[in-house]
Amino acid sequence: SLNALIALDGVCTHVLQFCTAAESTDWLQAISTNINDLTQENASRNLPIVHMGWVCEHLQGREVEPLHSCSFLALRGSSLLVFRSPPVTEDCWIQTKFYLGLLQDGELRDSEPFCFSVLVGHGQSFCCSVELGSELVLWEKAFQRAVFMEVQRVRSKSYMCSSQGKILCFTLDFESGFSCSDSISKKTIWKYKFSQLKGSSDDGKTRVKLLFQNSENKQIEMKELEFANLTAVLHCIHSFIAAKVATVDPVFVNSQSFTQKYMCSS
Numbered sequence: 074s075l076n077a078l079i080a081l082d083g084v085c086t087h088v089l090q091f092c093t094a095a096e097s098t099d100w101l102q103a104i105s106t107n108i109n110d111l112t113q114e115n116a117s118r119n120l121p122i123v124h125m126g127w128v129c130e131h132l133q134g135r136e137v138e139p140l141h142s143c144s145f146l147a148l149r150g151s152s153l154l155v156f157r158s159p160p161v162t163e164d165c166w167i168q169t170k171f172y173l174g175l176l177q178d179g180e181l182r183d184s185e186p187f188c189f190s191v192l193v194g195h196g197q198s199f200c201c202s203v204e205l206g207s208e209l210v211l212w213e214k215a216f217q218r219a220v221f222m223e224v225q226r227v228r229s230k231s232y233m234c235s236s237q238g239k240i241l242c243f244t245l246d247f248e249s250g251f252s253c254s255d256s257i258s259k260k261t262i263w264k265y266k267f268s269q270l271k272g273s274s275d276d277g278k279t280r281v282k283l284l285f286q287n288s289e290n291k292q293i294e295m296k297e298l299e300f301a302n303l304t305a306v307l308h309c310i311h312s313f314i315a316a317k318v319a320t321v322d323p324v325f326v327n328s329q330s331f332t333q334k335y336m337c338s339s
Contacts, residue, residue, distance in 0.1 A: 101204050109211065123148040123222070124215030126208070128201040130155075131188075144201065148215050151223040153191060153199075189213070192308070217315075224316035232306050234298045243298060243306070245313045251283070253296070263296065267317050273310075279303050 091097040109126060125147035132142055145156040154160075187209045188202040203209050229246040233256065240256045252264035265285040271293060272284040281303060283296045300306045 105205055121150055123219045128203055131200040148219045220312045221316045221319050224312055230309050234300045236298050267314055
């Protein structure tokens with residue numbers, strides 16, 4: 074079993090060969106744990122960094138064989154940053170923003186079980202993999218924390234939309250839920266709690282149908298809206314709902330010491 078060690082500058086420096094796969098896994102786990110510990114120790118000295126570490130990026134290409142490149146990822150606030158080597162100074166932090174909403178694709182490649190993809194607001198997918206299942210779990214939890222913390226920070230998000238020829242303002246509010254208002258008069262046309270959303274569908278382009286249950290007569294009411302940036306809106310809805318659910322999940326809240334500190338300071 075062969076494994077390569079990558080130096081701080083991103084250059085492959087040594088190749089390690091082990092007699093058995095089990096021995097290789099043990100060494101990989103030990104090295105990974107040490108790197109994660111040192112990385113998170115460094116992260117605490119900077120702005121809020123949820124998680125960062127090495128991944129294998131799957132590049133888009135026309136070749137038959139897939140292209141791979143070692144990249145250093147960092148979740149910092151509401152941004153996903155991609156580096157060719159770890160940032161060692163503040164000048165290195167050139168940020169690439171991502172919209173609220175990160176989706177993991179568990180069926181990306183059968184031959185590479187520890188893969189995940191990050192789907193940003195404009196629809197582009199960033200695919201990568203890690204060496205160990207334990208690393209994949211860390212990234213999954215990190216994305217959950219990042220989204221939760223960003224929703225806690227912004228509290229509400231509004232998008233311009235149209236419905237039946239009228240220009241409206243669609244708002245997601247962490248406390249009150251969904252609402253839609255006239256873009257000129259600002260008068261609220263309708264509003265629902267998160268718990269009243271019973272279903273949704275979209276055409277994959279600009280239109281979405283939201284199904285809400287009326288709190289009084291229990292009837293389902295459909296609201297059809299059209300957005301110029303539908304993907305971003307859907308991701309934002311998913312993120313707000315996920316964050317709302319997380320607040321009533323004591324297992325999640327109690328396990329996130331970073332998140333608790335953030336909530337207390339917000």
